[in-house]
Amino acid sequence: MKVLIVYYSTFGNTYKMALEVAEGVKAVPGTIPVIRTVPELIPEEIIQSREDLRRGKELQKDVPLVTLDDFREAGAVAFGTPTRFGAVSAQLKNQIDRLSPLWQEGALEGKPAGIFVSTATLHGGQEMTIFSLLPSLLHLGMIFVGVPYSVRNLFTTKGGGSPYGPGHVAGDNSQRELDSDEIAILRAFGKRLAEIGLKLMK
Numbered sequence: 001m002k003v004l005i006v007y008y009s010t011f012g013n014t015y016k017m018a019l020e021v022a023e024g025v026k027a028v029p030g031t032i033p034v035i036r037t038v039p040e041l042i043p044e045e046i047i048q049s050r051e052d053l054r055r056g057k058e059l060q061k062d063v064p065l066v067t068l069d070d071f072r073e074a075g076a077v078a079f080g081t082p083t084r085f086g087a088v089s090a091q092l093k094n095q096i097d098r099l100s101p102l103w104q105e106g107a108l109e110g111k112p113a114g115i116f117v118s119t120a121t122l123h124g125g126q127e128m129t130i131f132s133l134l135p136s137l138l139h140l141g142m143i144f145v146g147v148p149y150s151v152r153n154l155f156t157t158k159g160g161g162s163p164y165g166p167g168h169v170a171g172d173n174s175q176r177e178l179d180s181d182e183i184a185i186l187r188a189f190g191k192r193l194a195e196i197g198l199k200l201m202k
Contacts, residue, residue: 001201002073003194005035006066007080008091010042011056011174013118014080015063017166020183021078021116024190031194034074036066038095052174066095071102076197077113077142078190079133082170086125087132096136109141112196114189116166120174126160126167145196151188157181165189 003025009015015037022033037060040047047053071077081092088096102108115137117129137144146163147154153161159182160167166186170176178186 001031001075001194001197002034003031003076003078003190003197004066004070004074005033005078005080005190006038006070006092006095007035008038008082008089008095009056009060009080009118010082011052011170012059013168013170013174014082014116015060016178017116017118017168017186018078018080020178020186021080021166021190024187024192025194027187027191028194028198030198031075033190034070035063036070037063038066038091041091041094068099068102071099072107074111075201076111076193077108078116078193079113079137080116081118081129081133083117083119083125083129086128088129092133093136096133099140103140106141110200111142112145112193112200113137113142114145114165114193116186116189117160118168118170119160120170120172122158122160122169124169127162127164130164143200145193147185147189147192151185153181153184153188157185161185
């Protein structure tokens, strides 16, 4: 079973989170992580004018863009996004808005889905960003998957993560790396999503 991990990342932080979710998926026999990104909306001239943006894009240069077939073939889906004023990024929302053909087919109904998010600060809107994306998943007929408190790192994390989904605090310069609690939560999330996907396929 394929687990689609579709994300948008400006500086590379959400991309690094996607890699950790994939590690969690790999821990479940019979599942394969598929990492995909979405089309960029920032004009190329702006990206080329800033070193931090160029560095982020260079990090992800080999990640393919997601297709409708990627969604069709997936048994479970993880959506990753940075926060934008407490809401999902325009780039990921733009991709979700393109899923109308699958919505009309009912192709995503019954598939488990979860959300992971990166913010600049601890109270920068991680939970609100997840909630902003949740209605779209429900309209598509997907089954929302979070992170239960049996994942003990939820009690100790200083960077992010909640029952609603994994989180990461990237810092005001977007350079803070994932810490051990954040990584553990991301991997537990990927593993749980894959396990639930397999159960629902039976």
